[in-house]
Amino acid sequence: MVLVKDVVKSFGEVRAVNGISFEVAKGTCFGLLGPNGAGKSTAISMIVGTLKPDSGSVTIAGHVLSGDTDPARQKIGYVPQELALFEDLSSLQNLGFFGSLYNMSKPEIARKSAEVLAIVGLSDRATEPVKNFSGGMKRRLNIAIALVQGPELLVLDEPTVGVDPQSRNAIFDVLEKLKAQGMTLIYTSHYMEEVERMCDHILIVDHGKAIISGTLEQLLDTLDSRFRIRFEFLDEDTAVKAEAALNAKTLGKVFRKDSAVEVLPSKNAQAIVDSISYLQGANVMFEDMRVERGSLEEVFLASTGRSLRD
Amino acid sequence: MINHVWAVANKDLRLFFADKKAMIISFLVPIIIASFFSFVMVGNGGGGKQASKIPILAVNEDDDPLTATLIQKLGKSDMISVETVTREAATTAVKEGKSGVAVIFPKGFSAKAKSAIFAGDPATLEELYDPTKGTDKQVAQGALMQTLMQEISKEAMTGDSAKANLERALSFETDPVRKRAWKGMMDSWSSLDKSGGMSGGTGGGMRTPFEIKGQSMTAAKDDNADVNAGKAHVFGGMAMQGLLFFAINAAIGMLRDRKTGVWSRMKAAPVSSMALVLGNGLSTAIIAFIIFCGVMAFGVLALGIRVYGSWLGLGLVAICSSIMTAGYGLLIASLGKTEEQARGYSMIATLMMLMLGGAWFPTFLMPPFMQTISKIMPVRWSIDGVDAMVFRGAGLTSAVTPMVVTLGFAAGFSAIAIARMRKQ
Ligand SMILES: Nc1ncnc2c1ncn2[C@@H]1O[C@H](COP(=O)(O)OP(=O)(O)OP(=O)(O)O)[C@@H](O)[C@H]1O
Ligand SMILES: [Mg+2]
Numbered sequence A: 001m002v003l004v005k006d007v008v009k010s011f012g013e014v015r016a017v018n019g020i021s022f023e024v025a026k027g028t029c030f031g032l033l034g035p036n037g038a039g040k041s042t043a044i045s046m047i048v049g050t051l052k053p054d055s056g057s058v059t060i061a062g063h064v065l066s067g068d069t070d071p072a073r074q075k076i077g078y079v080p081q082e083l084a085l086f087e088d089l090s091s092l093q094n095l096g097f098f099g100s101l102y103n104m105s106k107p108e109i110a111r112k113s114a115e116v117l118a119i120v121g122l123s124d125r126a127t128e129p130v131k132n133f134s135g136g137m138k139r140r141l142n143i144a145i146a147l148v149q150g151p152e153l154l155v156l157d158e159p160t161v162g163v164d165p166q167s168r169n170a171i172f173d174v175l176e177k178l179k180a181q182g183m184t185l186i187y188t189s190h191y192m193e194e195v196e197r198m199c200d201h202i203l204i205v206d207h208g209k210a211i212i213s214g215t216l217e218q219l220l221d222t223l224d225s226r227f228r229i230r231f232e233f234l235d236e237d238t239a240v241k242a243e244a245a246l247n248a249k250t251l252g253k254v255f256r257k258d259s260a261v262e263v264l265p266s267k268n269a270q271a272i273v274d275s276i277s278y279l280q281g282a283n284v285m286f287e288d289m290r291v292e293r294g295s296l297e298e299v300f301l302a303s304t305g306r307s308l309r310d
Numbered sequence B: 001m002i003n004h005v006w007a008v009a010n011k012d013l014r015l016f017f018a019d020k021k022a023m024i025i026s027f028l029v030p031i032i033i034a035s036f037f038s039f040v041m042v043g044n045g046g047g048g049k050q051a052s053k054i055p056i057l058a059v060n061e062d063d064d065p066l067t068a069t070l071i072q073k074l075g076k077s078d079m080i081s082v083e084t085v086t087r088e089a090a091t092t093a094v095k096e097g098k099s100g101v102a103v104i105f106p107k108g109f110s111a112k113a114k115s116a117i118f119a120g121d122p123a124t125l126e127e128l129y130d131p132t133k134g135t136d137k138q139v140a141q142g143a144l145m146q147t148l149m150q151e152i153s154k155e156a157m158t159g160d161s162a163k164a165n166l167e168r169a170l171s172f173e174t175d176p177v178r179k180r181a182w183k184g185m186m187d188s189w190s191s192l193d194k195s196g197g198m199s200g201g202t203g204g205g206m207r208t209p210f211e212i213k214g215q216s217m218t219a220a221k222d223d224n225a226d227v228n229a230g231k232a233h234v235f236g237g238m239a240m241q242g243l244l245f246f247a248i249n250a251a252i253g254m255l256r257d258r259k260t261g262v263w264s265r266m267k268a269a270p271v272s273s274m275a276l277v278l279g280n281g282l283s284t285a286i287i288a289f290i291i292f293c294g295v296m297a298f299g300v301l302a303l304g305i306r307v308y309g310s311w312l313g314l315g316l317v318a319i320c321s322s323i324m325t326a327g328y329g330l331l332i333a334s335l336g337k338t339e340e341q342a343r344g345y346s347m348i349a350t351l352m353m354l355m356l357g358g359a360w361f362p363t364f365l366m367p368p369f370m371q372t373i374s375k376i377m378p379v380r381w382s383i384d385g386v387d388a389m390v391f392r393g394a395g396l397t398s399a400v401t402p403m404v405v406t407l408g409f410a411a412g413f414s415a416i417a418i419a420r421m422r423k424q
Helices: A040-048 A071-075 A091-101 A106-120 A135-147 A165-180 A192-198 A216-221 A236-248 A268-281 A296-304 B002-018 B020-041 B065-075 B087-095 B109-116 B134-156 B159-172 B176-187 B189-195 B225-260 B262-267 B273-303 B311-335 B339-356 B368-374 B378-390 B397-423
Strands: A002-011 A014-024 A029-033 A055-060 A076-079 A153-157 A184-189 A201-206 A209-214 A227-232 A252-257 A260-265 A288-293 B054-060 B080-084 B101-105 B123-129 B210-216
Touching: A002 A040, A014 A040, A014 A055, A014 A201, A029 A040, A029 A192, A040 A055, A040 A076, A040 A153, A040 A184, A071 A076, A076 A135, A091 A106, A091 A135, A091 B002, A106 A135, A106 A165, A135 A153, A135 A165, A153 A165, A165 A184, A165 A192, A184 A192, A192 A296, A201 A216, A201 A296, A209 A216, A209 A296, A216 A296, A227 A268, A236 A252, A236 A260, A236 A268, A252 A296, A260 A268, A260 A296, B002 B020, B002 B225, B002 B273, B020 B225, B020 B273, B054 B065, B054 B087, B054 B134, B065 B080, B065 B101, B065 B109, B065 B134, B080 B134, B087 B101, B087 B123, B101 B134, B109 B123, B109 B134, B109 B210, B123 B134, B134 B210, B225 B262, B225 B273, B225 B311, B225 B339, B225 B378, B262 B273, B273 B311, B273 B397, B311 B339, B311 B378, B311 B397, B339 B368, B339 B378, B378 B397
Parallel strands: A014 A209, A029 A184, A029 A201, A076 A153, A153 A184, B054 B080, B054 B101, B123 B210
Antiparallel strands: A002 A014, A002 A055, A201 A209, A227 A260, A227 A288, A252 A260, B101 B123
């Protein structure tokens, strides 16, 4: 359905996207995961055709978008990261406006508007000005607008930013329903849980580059162990000492952030016991210790040395 | 394409009318300011101090050489400069507001005036004036009085004609006491002649040898014509101010759409940038036209402004000015990088345009170089067009120049805007 080949995009000196390639199969969900400024939105803009790549190509259903009015744009639904709504207009008026940009007739717009409002659960607020909506409702309308012309591909750029957990769940329900109906999804987020839950295939990007990609299982398999150990210390000095003590032995990868140190063990069996005894041996006291299940967070940490949410 | 343009324009119109407060302000600000000035300023024609010689037109229909001399002397006055034209040209020029005052010396003027200085009916000097240029009229009359009294009395009392004039005057004189006095004067004539020091005034036995029959050159013949003209001028100016201020708002709306990603969201649809831009332009023009009509309608309905000229012409001037407003809005949007920057710069540019274009302070009260500058301000042409249609009583043809010029500005602004947007 979507083929992205070696796309590059610079803004002045900044290489926002620096050679990313991936393919999205029809009816699947593809997740683009990366920290702030990784280049996710820039990549998305090139897929939906609002930015032209400096080099490389984007093919949608075997077709490279040519120009502003390419009819193939009808097939793409785009949910931008920032709300693109007219606050003084009602949901129906917003849908009507975007519908007419997609060359829909009045009756078509009326029919599809009712349908998509029902999907996102806003049918009862159809004629109210959008400025009265909560943040979560606006997000849902932002998605409804992307659906109005009946796209085959839905591209969502962080559709859950600033949304309460309840609305977030409502959004996931909508997306899962759409996926079940055969919609192809491209989803960006810097929340790994969202991507873990939604996506069949995941690409982790950082600094405009692809770091690693695969299914969730494949990515977790790249970890030496499926858990990590997190120690909290009284202060940073203690943490620095602990980091040195742990690094002196071959436990696995050790990262420090402020007064916390995390260990991604290379072999499971003894790691927890070993690390505690190494700390004791070095006479370093820890305040707290937790063992966490391995996730995309660890994958990102392991491959970049940084935490996703820095 | 057309559908997209209309979709965008329609959306903008809905947005404009949805924000009731902002919408009402768009109408109220020009109306309040214009009403204020209508009450404060009207009647004294602006009353500004004259910065330059006032140009007046003179029409000589008299074959007496004295009349030619009078006109020539008038031109030497400190206060006015004179251009001689035909009656038709003078009438048109004053009617269209190109000149503030024209004086017409009718046939037999000088002969009658020379004798009337002593006795008999005064000669009549016709004066055509533009009621918005009260100061022009006053200054011109002062200059006329001074120069004509001086020259006519000098001529009347000089050389060969003096005696004849006096004798002719004496024949009208019935009062025996005055008759004797004149006779005495006739004997000591030549000394007076040499001194040339007779200034205007009605001392001695002399009287003002002419009277000025003024005619306000609006279509209105009623007493309120001058007041109407002042109000109409002020409302025209403030309507233009309302339009340009709205253009700034429209431009800022466009910039905000760019910044917030609304623009790029719209661009994801199969729609050309040109359609989006034209849609914005169309809505700006439509709203500008509505504001214009609202402001002028208030002037007409609440303040009794009368439209003496062509309603169609007024409507067309309004439409062209609204299109110019749309072009101006696009220009601001294309030049501004951020909202704040666009607001700052465009506010300065707009205020300059309004000031130099005569929206606040009539252009004819400005020094000549500023009057020249005003011609490069689209506002100037819009206001001229409104003036012509509303109180000068001009016909549709007089609307053509303002229409063409404002449309020219609209085209220029849009061309620059589109070129700039293409580059970005
Ligand atoms: N229009 C632009 N002009 C200049 N620089 C830009 C522009 N858009 C993005 N960038 C830069 O490109 C880089 C990638 O930005 P992008 O918005 O694609 O990141 P992102 O992964 O979507 O981040 P976030 O999670 O914060 O949305 C950043 O360094 C950003 O500053
Ligand atoms: Mg982003």
